[in-house]
Amino acid sequence: MTPAQQPSPQHSPLRRHLLAAGLGSALVGVRRHAQAADAPGHEWRPWPKQKPTPALDLPLLDGGRWRLAEQRGHPLVLNFWASWCGPCRAEMPALELMALRHAADGLRVLCINHRESPLAIRRFTEAIDLSLPVALDADGAASAAWTPKLFPTTVLVSRSGRPLGQVLGELDWAGAAARALLAQLLAAA
Known part of the structure; x- marks a missing residue:
């Protein structure tokens, strides 16, 4: 076979076989994962010293209220999210695992949903079996x-x-970058 007659990598027999076997999307996922590993999906921004701490007093999805003023003495992770946000959905299981791992350290994690109905939020949290508190x-x-x-x-x-x-964007809360941030948080007075 001449070079012009050889199948291109896009149309190789192996690629056709993998696509036929339903593994084409897995190849795309592996390629995207490899690209994502090269660049972080998040950015850390220190809180500006001159910026005051905003008040935070919100109703909880399951009833009651969550007030920042009542959380003194506990390190907090406040996750602002929406169910239509893919990266938000992707990081939720790792947030929950982190909360469980650091409960003995007094860590509290609150998921704060941005402008969705309680019905939409409940559908999402039940689908992923989320037990973290959700504020509205x-x-x-x-x-x-x-x-x-x-x-x-x-x-x-x-x-x-x-x-x-602030951590802007998706972070693997079980990864090294998150562990470093959590160590800083748990050590802070």
């Missing part, structure tokens, strides 16, 4: 005060109630 930011005011309205955004708050910074 029905008008988007909390998201506006705490984030640049990029989802997901996660704010780390020290035991004293002062924000340390």
Whole structure:
């Protein structure tokens, strides 16, 4: 076979076989994962020293209220998300696992939903079996005060109630970058 007659990599027998076997999407996923491993999917932004800590008092999906003022003494992870946000959905299981692993350290994780109905939120949380508390930011005011309205955004708050910074974008909460941020959070007064 001359080079012009050889099948291109796009049309190789192996590729056709994998596509026929339903593994084509797996190849795309592997390729995307390899690209994602080269570049972080998040950005860390320290909280500006001059910026005051916004108030946070929201209703919870399952009833009651969540108030920042009542959380003193606990390191906090405030995750601002929406169910239509793919990266938000992707990081939820790792957030829950992190909360379980660090419960003995006093860590509290709150998922703050941006402007969705309780029905939509409940459908999502039940589908992934999420047990973390979910607060309702029905008008988007909390998201506006705490984030640049990029989802997901996660704010780390020290035991004293002062924000340390924001994680913009998806973070693997079981990975090395998250462990370093959590060590900083757990050590902060």
